Each structure stands twice: as C-alpha cells, then as structure tokens.
Amino acid sequence: MSTSPAKILVIGAAGRFGGLVAAALARRGATVRALLRDPALEAVARANGAGEIAIGDLRRPDRLQPALAGIDAVFHIGPAFVADEAELGVALVDAARSSGVRKIVFSSVIHPTNGDLANHRSKLPVEQAIFTSGLDYTLLYPATVYQNLAAAWPAILATGAFAEPFAASAALARVDYRDVAEVAAEALTGDRLSGGAFELCADEMLDRYQIAATIGAVLGRPIAAAELDFSAWAELARPPYDARQLAQLERVFASYSSYGSRGNSLTLNAILKRPPHTLRDYVEHLARTHGAAAA
Helix, strand or coil: CCCCCCCEEEECCCCCCHHHHHHHHHHCCCCEEEEECCHHHHHHHHHCCCCEEEECCCCCHHHCHHHHCCCCEEEEECCCCCCCHHHHHHHHHHHHHHCCCCEEEEECCCCCCCCCCHHHHCHHHHHHHHHHHCCEEEEEEECEEHHHHHHHHHHHHHHCEEEECCCCCCCEEEECHHHHHHHHHHHHHCCCCCCCEEEECCCCEECHHHHHHHHHHHHCCCCEEEECCHHHHHHHHCCCCCHHHHHHHHHHHHHHHHHCECCCCHHHHHHHCCCCCCHHHHHHHHHHHHCCCCC
C-alpha cells in the first residue's frame, strides 16, 4: 500500500487515543471513517479528523458490515479493562476479514504476555485472530502513556503533589501516544511497517520523583512525589470503572511496585526517524492546554 488507502475505519475515533490516530491520519490526507456507538460523539470524532461516521457496536458484529463497506484498513484499540475485550477484538477481526478489508493495525500493550495481568492477556486472542486471518497487519505495543497525567493534572496544580498508588521509586517505560498515533498512521497508509510487531517507548525510564521534578520545573514551583493506597487514590481519581475493572487496575499498579515496567526506545526512534516526545514535552503541552495555575 504505497499511497493512502481510500478509507480507514478508526475504532475509538472520539476517544483520547483513537482520536489522536484519526487526527494523524487526517494530516496525511487519508479519509477517516469513525465507528461510534454513541451518535452524540459525532462532533468530537469529526473534530479529531473523521470525515465519515458509522454508528455501530463491537458487541453487535452482525451489524458491522455497513461500517466496513469499502474500507481498506482498520485501526483497533480495545476498551480498557472490559470483561469481553478479547471477544470484541476477535469479532472485529472476523468482520474485517469477511468484508474484504486488507489491513488491520492493533494497538495492544507493552508486554502482552505478562500473564499476571488480565488486561494484558486479553490482547493475545486478538493477536492470534489477526495472525490467522490472512490480513496484512501491524501490531503496536505502547508503554504506559504520558497522557495518563492529564487526569491527575488538576490535583497536581491544587495540591502541589503528584500521587499514584504504587511505589514512587518504580521506574516505568512511558510513551506519548501522539507518537504512537504517528506510527499507527504510517502503518495504515503505507507498507513500511507491514507484518511488524513494535514495542513503542520514549527514551526515558522515569520514577515518580523524576516525573514530579519535571512537572515542577515546567510549573516553576516544587511538586512532591506522593504515594497513596489504591482505595484512597480511586476515591480521588474516580476512574470510570466498575469493581471488577478497578480490581484489574489495582493489580497493574501492584505489578509496577514489584517489577516496574521496562522498555526500549530503539524501535520508536527508528520508525519516527526523530527522537520521541519526552515527558517534558508532554508536561509543557498540558500546561498550555490545561493551565499551569492552581485553582
């Protein structure tokens, strides 16, 4: 696929990650069709770069054919921590194959073979379905994303502390999903990344002390690195998850405390042909777009 495909279906085009992919594709001149379950999100998807809207539900794969009609490539990212994430992904792959789609790009997760984490294991059946589908494919394994800081930003400004529910000394590989989106867009509009499975990490392995220091340097005031137990953190952060999903997330954080989360930036540097965005780049973006003064 040497030129942009006629149409690319983006799952999650109104979301914080799929929306970045839609925008990256639009910048490349691709035609983006957004798959939306909620028609009220049409304006968001269009603002992210979608030129076409298809209303559908991954839980109703029998109704996906109109959304896939005329589509050359699909970008898929699964909904976080849902019990049927694997089934949704497999159903999409099957629907894409039967509709004549040529290629799929799947945003998986770093270390999908980490069997202790259900949200990592859930990616493996989707990958297996992709391998056996006959579709051209590219698999992306992004590290923990800098974008997670956005939810904590108001509390950081208000309290002067950055708190997470795992050891402050745990160092994690991280990545700016804007870079992941750029890789996804290249994979969807060309052949350079076809058949590849790529770990995507920035050049930094940072613990919370280092993150807090970077935030403080951008804001021009001290920011402390704090640690909360999971229940206290969840009460403050109020992630949009049920009890089962929260239990999965707590297990992820416990894994970070025990093992960290290592990664290597060589692949992302090579694909981008430039240095990946740094934490400071993303924090400066947050300060510009979300404010830098305490409420």
